Amino acid sequence: EPEVTQTPSHQVTQMGQEVILRCVPISNHLYFYWYRQILGQKVEFLVSFYNNEISEKSEIFDDQFSVERPDGSNFTLKIRSTKLEDSAMYFCASSQDIGLNSPLHFGNGTRLTVT
Amino acid sequence: KNQVEQSPQSLIILEGKNCTLQCNYTVSPFSNLRWYKQDTGRGPVSLTIMTFSENTKSNGRYTATLDADTKQSSLHITASQLSDSASYICVVSERSSSASKIIFGSGTRLSIRP
Numbered sequence: 001e002p003e004v005t006q007t008p009s010h011q012v013t014q015m016g017q018e019v020i021l022r023c024v025p026i027s028n029h030l031y032f033y034w035y036r037q038i039l040g041q042k043v044e045f046l047v048s049f050y051n052n053e054i055s056e057k058s059e060i061f062d063d064q065f066s067v068e069r070p071d072g073s074n075f076t077l078k079i080r081s082t083k084l085e086d087s088a089m090y091f092c093a094s095s096q097d098i099g100l101n102s103p104l105h106f107g108n109g110t111r112l113t114v115t
Numbered sequence: 116k117n118q119v120e121q122s123p124q125s126l127i128i129l130e131g132k133n134c135t136l137q138c139n140y141t142v143s144p145f146s147n148l149r150w151y152k153q154d155t156g157r158g159p160v161s162l163t164i165m166t167f168s169e170n171t172k173s174n175g176r177y178t179a180t181l182d183a184d185t186k187q188s189s190l191h192i193t194a195s196q197l198s199d200s201a202s203y204i205c206v207v208s209e210r211s212s213s214a215s216k217i218i219f220g221s222g223t224r225l226s227i228r229p
Contacts, residue, residue: 055214
């Protein structure tokens with residue numbers, strides 16, 4: 001069964017550094033998302049992406065964050081200048097549609113540790 | 116404010132036993148409710164989806180129920196196995212095409228003991 005893949009699985013970075021988290025969504029999916037989950041807390045929506053542009057973003061997704069689909073397969077999340085509180089699991093997800101019968105398919109996440 | 120509350124926060128049961136996890140929500144207007152299973156260090160995986168008109172949905176040993184009047188859902192796991200140890204997340208969608216209207220609960224951490 002096709003799946004969403006994310007790399008790296010674990011990223012350690014120093015505060016103030018830039019990180020890029022990478023995702024390869026399922027190939028025939030049209031909607032892409034980034035979520036994060038701080039340890040022990042609930043999954044939080046960051047951003048959704050459709051038709052090569054951001055369709056929606058949350059309050060968390062401030063100017064330090066950006067997303068890109070540089071080619072036909074990759075979907076990236078960049079954090080420009082990481083802060084300690086950015087430490088979390090970052091999940092990429094994709095869906096065929098945004099409707100009822102299109103569940104989110106999640107990758108296994110990238111654990112980001114900011115020191 | 117749209118919210119999804121799950122109980123219990125954590126649960127430990129013996130292998131082979133049944134258990135029921137609860138989800139209460141205040142999301143309105145309601146579109147659908149999904150239960151996801153999240154293994155430690157992995158992404159959530161969809162187990163069931165129910166719409167307003169559906170009362171129950173099964174997926175193997177998992178049976179989800181929905182009472183749209185009281186805004187409650189439950190996930191019943193029958194004859195638990197060690198591999199059922201995971202977090203179970205209730206996710207409720209508002210009737211909207213907006214991704215931010217998909218509300219996640221905090222999950223129930225289920226541990227199955229041999």
